[in-house]
Amino acid sequence: xxxxxxxxxxxxxxxxxxxxxxxxxxxxxxxxxxxxxxxxxxxxxxxxxxxxxxxxxxxxxxxxxxxxxxxxxxxxxxxxxxxxxxxxxxxxxxxxxxxxxxxxxxxxxxxxxxxxxxxxxxxxxxxxxxxxxxxxxxxxxxxxxxxxxxxxxxxxxxxxxxxxxxxxxxxxxxxxxxxxxxxxxxxxxxxxxxxxxxxxxxxxxxxxxxxxxxxxxxxxxxxxxxxxxxxxxxxxxxxxxxxxxxxxxxxxxxxxxx
Numbered sequence: 001x002x003x004x005x006x007x008x009x010x011x012x013x014x015x016x017x018x019x020x021x022x023x024x025x026x027x028x029x030x031x032x033x034x035x036x037x038x039x040x041x042x043x044x045x046x047x048x049x050x051x052x053x054x055x056x057x058x059x060x061x062x063x064x065x066x067x068x069x070x071x072x073x074x075x076x077x078x079x080x081x082x083x084x085x086x087x088x089x090x091x092x093x094x095x096x097x098x099x100x101x102x103x104x105x106x107x108x109x110x111x112x113x114x115x116x117x118x119x120x121x122x123x124x125x126x127x128x129x130x131x132x133x134x135x136x137x138x139x140x141x142x143x144x145x146x147x148x149x150x151x152x153x154x155x156x157x158x159x160x161x162x163x164x165x166x167x168x169x170x171x172x173x174x175x176x177x178x179x180x181x182x183x184x185x186x187x188x189x190x191x192x193x194x195x196x197x198x199x200x201x202x203x204x205x206x207x208x209x210x211x212x213x214x215x216x217x218x219x220x221x222x223x224x225x226x227x228x229x230x231x232x233x234x235x236x237x238x239x240x241x242x243x244x245x246x247x248x249x250x251x252x253x254x255x256x257x258x
Contacts, residue, residue: 197224
């Protein structure tokens with residue numbers, strides 16, 4: 001079973017928050033504080049944090065592990081939010097266990113494979129070894145807008161995830177292809193990206209919105225991949241609005257279909 005942290009109780013609406021690669025459930029600490037009135041469940045995904053004993057194999061297995069956790073904690077469908085790795089895992093959860101999720105918000109993933117040369121993959125492979133350095137991890141955390149750089153490491157100073165786990169996630173993310181499943185995912189879903197995101201992720205916003213029956217896409221002007229950490233208040237406001245089916249914050253720009 002995955003390790004998790006939570007605030008609130010089962011009498012409240014449950015929100016399951018899935019973290020980015022290299023972090024763990026602690027990255028949602030500030031968001032959970034802002035989401036008072038909700039039962040926030042923040043698991044450490046396979047291969048990360050206190051779930052490091054659960055090996056990360058692929059997005060499907062990780063989604064099954066999250067489903068197992070949800071079923072053990074809450075008999076009602078939950079709301080789901082994911083950032084980067086959490087979005088890949090969360091999307092596969094909607095495909096494989098749709099009955100467990102009432103609504104979802106995802107950020108930082110694309111709908112089809114990102115072309116990458118052997119050279120680019122080699123650079124990415126090499127960069128995972130750099131994450132063995134605490135200084136490099138903290139630099140990466142700051143680049144994502146995470147001001148509390150302790151969140152990128154365990155209390156012992158070790159990384160939250162091994163280089164091997166990070167390489168596997170990176171490779172799977174590049175090759176990720178949601179397109180065959182999009183029209184079959186009926187869960188009410190919001191897909192958001194920062195304006196400074198990778199071009200493939202930005203291009204996917206309109207694809208998600210067009211192909212998924214109950215999907216809305218939005219853009220966060222001026223921010224990038226780590227917009228959630230850069231602006232916890234905006235994320236909490238967005239998540240609260242989406243789960244309660246209220247109008248989304250005006251700061252989020254609509255996506256026009258091309």
